[in-house]
Amino acid sequence: GNVHVEKSTLAIQDHESSRGAASAMINVLQPGDTFGEMSFLDNEPPCASCIADSNNVQVMCISKSALATLLKQDQQLACKFYRQMAIAVAQRLQSVSKASADIREAPRGMSNCLDNPATPHVSAKKLLKVRHRFGARDTETMACMMQTAMVSPNRRKSHGTMYVFETMIGFVSKLFGLKQHETIHYASVSEVVRETFTLKKEDNAVEVILESKRSYIFYPQHADDAFDAMQRCLQQYKTEHQSQ
Numbered sequence: 132g133n134v135h136v137e138k139s140t141l142a143i144q145d146h147e148s149s150r151g152a153a154s155a156m157i158n159v160l161q162p163g164d165t166f167g168e169m170s171f172l173d174n175e176p177p178c179a180s181c182i183a184d185s186n187n188v189q190v191m192c193i194s195k196s197a198l199a200t201l202l203k204q205d206q207q208l209a210c211k212f213y214r215q216m217a218i219a220v221a222q223r224l225q226s227v228s229k230a231s232a233d234i235r236e237a238p239r240g241m242s243n244c245l246d247n248p249a250t251p252h253v254s255a256k257k258l259l260k261v262r263h264r265f266g267a268r269d270t271e272t273m274a275c276m277m278q279t280a281m282v283s284p285n286r287r288k289s290h291g292t293m294y295v296f297e298t299m300i301g302f303v304s305k306l307f308g309l310k311q312h313e314t315i316h317y318a319s320v321s322e323v324v325r326e327t328f329t330l331k332k333e334d335n336a337v338e339v340i341l342e343s344k345r346s347y348i349f350y351p352q353h354a355d356d357a358f359d360a361m362q363r364c365l366q367q368y369k370t371e372h373q374s375q
Contacts (some may be wrong), residue, residue, distance in 0.1 A: 168220050171195055200316050232268040261294055272297050275360035277351045283313070284345035293349060295360045298368055300339065302349075315339060317368040321360060323361045325354070337361060 160181070161309060164237045170177050182191075202209040275295035281302050283368060284289045288309070291304030300315040321340045326332045335354040339361065351357040 165219065166217050171198075172216070172220070215234055232343070239289075261301070263292065264303070264312055265296065265299060267296045267299065267301075274364050277353060277355055277357055279349045279351035281350075282314075282348040284341070284347065293351060293357065295357070295364055297364050300361065313339075317365050318372070319343070320365055323358065325358050 146318075150263075155228070168179055169175070202212060235290055238278075258273070261267075262271070262273075267273075273294060275293070277293050279293045279294070279302075280288060280290045281304070288307070289304040291302055291311075294301040294303070298317055300317075302309050302313045302315075317343065319341050321342050321344075324330070324338050324340065325336075327338060330338055330348070332338055335350060336355055337349045337358045339349070349357065
């Protein structure tokens with residue numbers, strides 16, 4: 132029989148919580164194939180589950196400790212082993228990346244689940260495009276993504292999607308059918324507030340005040356969640372850069 136490799140459609144779920152969750156098949160292993168290489172290399176829990184498609188599947192399990200001992204004893208074997216593992220992992224990543232392109236994914240740390248109708252549906256491919264559009268690193272966490280209206284410092288109001296990253300806030304909107312994007316780097320932000328003399332908390336708005344004293348005002352669908360994400364990322368950014 133074959134072994135199906137499945138991944139939870141909610142990318143932020145850990146291995147335990149993904150049990151029983153919706154999943155998508157990203158690979159099928161044939162007789163003679165191996166799996167578990169990534170966990171062997173980085174000592175991290177597996178990011179996908181392997182499920183046999185019948186009761187006729189036989190799997191050979193090699194313990195990590197036994198294999199590590201063997202490789203230490205035979206350097207020539209170790210060189211061949213790690214070379215083959217590197218090739219296998221590279222090929223596996225290529226196939227998984229292609230299969231995962233259309234899997235709905237929740238940005239890491241995002242407060243809203245994709246099952247929430249208010250949360251935009253995105254694919255891993257689209258999230259990658261968003262990162263590149265704003266110049267965010269691939270390793271940078273997206274803390275929040277939400278539909279919102281935004282009032283810019285020049286008082287122009289537009290509607291679109293807000294993306295809160297570890298180092299910036301991005302906003303994408305459309306003007307006459309053309310995509311417009313604006314980036315607010317935390318280096319230029321003084322503070323993020325929910326309430327000011329002119330802005331009341333019940334207005335469900337979040338104000339991003341710049342060092343220049345100008346400000347952006349966002350009216351997200353879930354103001355408290357958006358504020359928490361912005362505030363957390365801003366504080367983390369300020370703390371990291373003050374120590375440098």
